[in-house]
Amino acid sequence: MPGKIWIVVQHRDGKLHRMSREAVVAGQKLAAAVGGTAQAVVLGHGVEPVVEALTHYELDAVLVAEAEALVDYTPGAYIGVLAAAVAERSPTHLVFGHSYQNVDYMARLAQAVGGSLVSEVVGFEQGDEGLVWRRPIFGGKLQSRLRVSGPAPVVVSVQSGAFSADEAVAGSAERQSLDSAAAVPDREILGVEEVSGEHVDLTAAEIVVAVGRGLGDPQKMGIIEDLAAALGAEIGASRPVIDSGWLPRDRQIGSSGQTVAPKLYLAVGVSGAIQHLVGMKGAGTIVAINKDAGAPIFAIADYGIVGDLHEIVPALTAAVREAKAGS
Amino acid sequence: MKIAVCIKQVPDSEARLRVAADRRWIDEEDLRFVVNESDEYALEEALQIAEHTDGEVVVFSLGPERVREALRKCLALGASRAVHLADEAFAGGDAIATGRALAAAIQNGGFDLVVTGSQSDDVGFGATGSILAGHLDWPHVWLVMGVEIEEGGASAKVTREMESGMNEVIRLRLPAVLEIQAGLNKPRYASLKGIMQAKRKEIATVAPSDLGLDPSVVGAAGSRVETLSVAFPESSGGAEMIEGDAATAAGVLVERLRKEARVL
Numbered sequence A: 001m002p003g004k005i006w007i008v009v010q011h012r013d014g015k016l017h018r019m020s021r022e023a024v025v026a027g028q029k030l031a032a033a034v035g036g037t038a039q040a041v042v043l044g045h046g047v048e049p050v051v052e053a054l055t056h057y058e059l060d061a062v063l064v065a066e067a068e069a070l071v072d073y074t075p076g077a078y079i080g081v082l083a084a085a086v087a088e089r090s091p092t093h094l095v096f097g098h099s100y101q102n103v104d105y106m107a108r109l110a111q112a113v114g115g116s117l118v119s120e121v122v123g124f125e126q127g128d129e130g131l132v133w134r135r136p137i138f139g140g141k142l143q144s145r146l147r148v149s150g151p152a153p154v155v156v157s158v159q160s161g162a163f164s165a166d167e168a169v170a171g172s173a174e175r176q177s178l179d180s181a182a183a184v185p186d187r188e189i190l191g192v193e194e195v196s197g198e199h200v201d202l203t204a205a206e207i208v209v210a211v212g213r214g215l216g217d218p219q220k221m222g223i224i225e226d227l228a229a230a231l232g233a234e235i236g237a238s239r240p241v242i243d244s245g246w247l248p249r250d251r252q253i254g255s256s257g258q259t260v261a262p263k264l265y266l267a268v269g270v271s272g273a274i275q276h277l278v279g280m281k282g283a284g285t286i287v288a289i290n291k292d293a294g295a296p297i298f299a300i301a302d303y304g305i306v307g308d309l310h311e312i313v314p315a316l317t318a319a320v321r322e323a324k325a326g327s
Numbered sequence B: 001m002k003i004a005v006c007i008k009q010v011p012d013s014e015a016r017l018r019v020a021a022d023r024r025w026i027d028e029e030d031l032r033f034v035v036n037e038s039d040e041y042a043l044e045e046a047l048q049i050a051e052h053t054d055g056e057v058v059v060f061s062l063g064p065e066r067v068r069e070a071l072r073k074c075l076a077l078g079a080s081r082a083v084h085l086a087d088e089a090f091a092g093g094d095a096i097a098t099g100r101a102l103a104a105a106i107q108n109g110g111f112d113l114v115v116t117g118s119q120s121d122d123v124g125f126g127a128t129g130s131i132l133a134g135h136l137d138w139p140h141v142w143l144v145m146g147v148e149i150e151e152g153g154a155s156a157k158v159t160r161e162m163e164s165g166m167n168e169v170i171r172l173r174l175p176a177v178l179e180i181q182a183g184l185n186k187p188r189y190a191s192l193k194g195i196m197q198a199k200r201k202e203i204a205t206v207a208p209s210d211l212g213l214d215p216s217v218v219g220a221a222g223s224r225v226e227t228l229s230v231a232f233p234e235s236s237g238g239a240e241m242i243e244g245d246a247a248t249a250a251g252v253l254v255e256r257l258r259k260e261a262r263v264l
């Protein structure tokens, strides 16, 4: 059976979500790997700018479900429309960006249509073992290779940054309409709010010292403060540090926090889970200090020191002070 | 309210992982296992809701014998009883098969609410809660950062995390499945009294047949996603590693940052 790949896009204010542009590339590559065609799927209300943008990609079609009940995202309305469309048109694969909105409903969609789910893939290969998906496990410390059998469709989401939006193949695609009668919202949307009232703007900092759970004890925060002071840096943190109340929420860096790109980023006791990396991988120079030589953070760092941060950080503070005094 | 909480037991985040001999999973021997991080927040949220509504919390977990220890901990924290989906037939399930088994265990228990974590720290599909909701045909929300029960338990106002520091506030009908994100509360510690009481609380063990499920629809037999292998990622060049004792390494690093990277 030739592949019929659907790329289900997410959008806001007439623009494609960044991860959806990456999903388009994943979908095009998947169509090439399995032999088949790719189509984009758009759900919403007033989505013409998004549809128009998608018609300039090399796609077999852009399928559009337009309805007032789709103006805000709800899983009920999205799953209703997509499940009906899947039943009618039998795609083999549904490709999503691994965004918070998509993860909210794609698994349930897979279950609803009798398909299967592979979440957060970073790549795939068509080879002797069939189509094999690669994805991280244990926060990126390990990777697994998965194979899916059984009836279509396979619902997959692609990890942020795993595919480059620049590699999209341009072309032209024709718009087709999807039935949106099954769009029944199952949530009432009351509004959107900012997570933390007060706001430390970490994006303006030239140097960021990010502290992770590896600090072990909030009483030890002084060594981080000393290093930041010596460097003239702002302090940022991984999520568990914030969740445990060691620092306020507005210092969180990552997919749910701030995205920073300072000229120097020091990750101290941070393992390097993808949700953290997306918030800092654009930094100029990255230093990682971690006692585990296998920590994923070292893969994106420029300089690494393996060891106990409680020894290394004070030594680093002293070395920075000395260097600054000498210059 | 009567609340079901689903928890998973996972290796401690500090665990030194090794690939098993058959390369299909990690070698679990000598690893320390704990309750999955977001599930701890889920249990706490459920306990707080139960306290405010004069309700009770029943905790569910699917997994091998070691899972009893995690369930016992939840009982010590305040859950009234536990259900262990322990049968060998449940093992090796993909997200859809695991969701099916948990839904069957919860289905006829008269629950007003199901609370789960948002994602496991080992496999991390972020899927079990919403699949469970699909099997129950209840609404669900992923990444819950706040819950307010309304109308005496008929609906809930729920805060859902979005990307980049924004939350969406929504209302949904109950019963529902709430998939809790880490950080929305402060999980309590077990008291000595709680630990003592937990010893007398029930952990029921159930097999597929107890849930009216054929063993072929759960676990590896009921799954379509198969793990071929797991491995440490190939290091892609990566960092220049600086060696030496703390003072030496710190000195070399500062030198590199000044002379080579020119960022100091």
Ligand SMILES: Cc1cc2nc3c(=O)[nH]c(=O)nc-3n(C[C@H](O)[C@H](O)[C@H](O)COP(=O)(O)OP(=O)(O)OC[C@H]3O[C@@H](n4cnc5c(N)ncnc54)[C@H](O)[C@@H]3O)c2cc1C
Pocket (backbone or CB within 6 Å): A139, A211, A212, A213, A214, A215, A216, A237, A238, A239, A240, A241, A252, A253, A254, A255, A256, A257, A268, A269, A270, A271, A272, A273, A274, A275, A276, A279, A289, A290, A291, A292, A295, A307, A308, A309, A310, B013, B014, B118, B119, B143
């Ligand atoms: C939907 C979702 C959103 C998320 N959003 C974010 C986000 O915005 N930001 C974020 O950061 N995370 C986020 N996370 C969490 C993320 O998945 C990781 O759990 C988190 O980033 C891990 O934080 P950590 O590295 O501090 O802790 P861990 O992963 O526990 O790592 C601690 C590290 O410290 C090291 N260490 C321990 N002791 C020492 C020592 N003495 N000396 C040196 N090193 C030591 C360990 O080797 C380990 O590598 C999110 C998760 C989900 C599911």
